Amino acid sequence: MSHDTVTNWTGRDDAMVEHAIRRGATRRDLLRLLMASGIGLAAGGTIIGRATRAFAETPKSGGSITAAGWSASTADTLDPAKGSLSTDYVRACAFYNRLTFLEEGGDVRMELADKLETQDAKTWTLTLRPDVTFHDGKTLTTDDVIYSLQRHKDPAVGSKVNAMAKQMESFKKVDDKVMEIVLSAPNADLPIILALHHFMIIADGTTDFSTANGTGAFKCEVFEPGVRSVGVKNENYWKDQLPYLDSFEFIAISDEPARINALLSGDIALAAAINPRSMRRLDGVDGVSLSQTTSGNYTDLNVRLDMDPGDKAGFVEGMKYLINREVIKRSILRDLAVVANDQPISPNDKYYNKELPAKEYDPDKAKSLFEKAGVLGQTIPIITSDAPNSAVDMATVVQQAGQEIGMPFDVQRVPSDGYWSNYWLKAPIHFGNINPRPTPDILFSLLYASDAPWNESHYKSEKFDKMLVEARGSLDEAKRKAIYDEMQVMVSEEAGTIIPVWISNVDALSSKLKGMRANPLGGMMGYAFAEYVWLDD
Incomplete structure (x- = not known):
């Protein structure tokens, strides 16, 4: 490697190394990253030293905060x-x-795992980091991992990821730091699945959750369900320099105006999930900054394909041309959104199909399609509620567009209480709201496979189902990308789910609170903010 090549590489990637340090990467991780890119040991050490110094100039240790969620x-x-x-x-x-751990942009970083390797996407070898301890001093071993993963498969536990964990067919301990996970079928996404919040590692044999005995950045000092939680810094944390805060308190303020008031008064340092309609209160306010994440959250209009009028040829397509996506983005969400193309893979995902356009607002074309379906002029109910984010406003936009072409829609606003059990998935035309999921496989399996538990429009395609299995088991990234591209086209053109925009999550915070980053698992840095933020006086 020439001197020029090294110079160009280091100048371009110092920021990347600093970013990795902020996320908790150890020196060993960084050297492996640099050497894999062709950087020698000596040059790599120089890069790490420079990035470490730059990193140390910004974060500050000490201080405590109170943060408020919404639930x-x-x-x-x-x-x-x-x-x-x-x-x-x-x-x-x-x-x-x-x-x-899922990084910004969806890349996977090893956390408690030192290595996770496979030859066939079915049998995986997991090697743990050395010298990680739980809060009670117990050393982390593969016994803890096997116990943590195995209990998800026990129906008595009531795990929220039971269906996902069932694919982990068996676990084999090789020694205290090495084990095997064998899946029932190949799944190249296992490293991403293990980054979901539910797959945290607990100590072998844990049954009492009145407190938390983990390996994390904070020790649980107070846990009052429905009231508050307090964490204090784990002085023996295995990640160098983290966390920065001495402690943090987390509460919930369900009323958004009250949550904003608490931030403005200085009672809290972070107010999560601010609605675009409330942004005017924060515009130009000194001492307040915003953290915006567009990670795949969306509200969709669902037309069931097995019920009238969705079963009539042309109706769903007409609805897709009647949606004024720019008005929804600009007027309802105050530009805190990205126009979407009626499929659930967001632009932040590496598998997003950039060649698939969103349908333009075309009321004349919509009218022609409604005529083809034989429904033009008929009054058609649309069920909406405050339960899905901005669904009432979106329904109004659709209703107004319908009036202009002689297509009357009866917007029926129902209570939030009971909406998800009484109307979602059931009404012929209704709204849903889907939170970010980290892989196309999870989204398609959950929402579009013929047997999907949340198949909002009752979309069924044997070809789609076969493609889903094929992509899941492939370790060929180019092949997976091609399959997922085609599947996005199929959903956009054939399913009855209309996804007008991806909604940005906005957290409002004190300008003294630093270090917040976007994360594919959602707002508040994928809920992991406490470990990485710091206070700057």
């Missing part, structure tokens, strides 16, 4: 397997660690 319940839990609300995920990320 809490007396059913709040410290059991990662059962977590279902933002408060559960924040605690899990603070008190425990996963085997892998």
